[in-house]
Amino acid sequence: MDLFSFQDDEESALGVEQGNITDSYLSQSSCLDNSTTCATSARIGDTDQTHCWIPASNDTSEWLMVELADSVTLRAVGTTGRLSDTSYVTKYLISYSSDGNNWNFYKESGEIKVTHF
Numbered sequence: 001m002d003l004f005s006f007q008d009d010e011e012s013a014l015g016v017e018q019g020n021i022t023d024s025y026l027s028q029s030s031c032l033d034n035s036t037t038c039a040t041s042a043r044i045g046d047t048d049q050t051h052c053w054i055p056a057s058n059d060t061s062e063w064l065m066v067e068l069a070d071s072v073t074l075r076a077v078g079t080t081g082r083l084s085d086t087s088y089v090t091k092y093l094i095s096y097s098s099d100g101n102n103w104n105f106y107k108e109s110g111e112i113k114v115t116h117f
Contacts, residue, residue, distance in 0.1 A: 016066060017044045017078075025067040030056035039064055044080050052082035071098065091116045
């Protein structure tokens with residue numbers, strides 16, 4: 001996964017893939033192998049094709065979080081599946097918070113936006 005913002009109308013990656021956002025700012029609801037660090041395997045471009053985040057269950061309560069130090073306007077979210085097989089997310093929601101406790105879903109035209117693949 002990577003996140004993209006805009007600055008002076010130019011797209012710029014926020015650094016999930018590049019490592020500018022360090023591992024300590026990535027977390028997940030659960031992990032299939034009970035690892036506490038599998039969110040760090042969600043980075044696009046990992047050379048190990050078996051790395052990816054796989055939640056413990058296949059339901060809508062699972063989440064992957066990227067904590068950002070500053071408020072940004074996201075322009076895009078990049079995702080990829082695990083390259084070694086057919087494991088991938090088919091849809092997701094984006095939520096955001098300024099305090100880590102109160103969360104809001106991203107909406108378009110007043111409706112919660114669900115991204116489908």
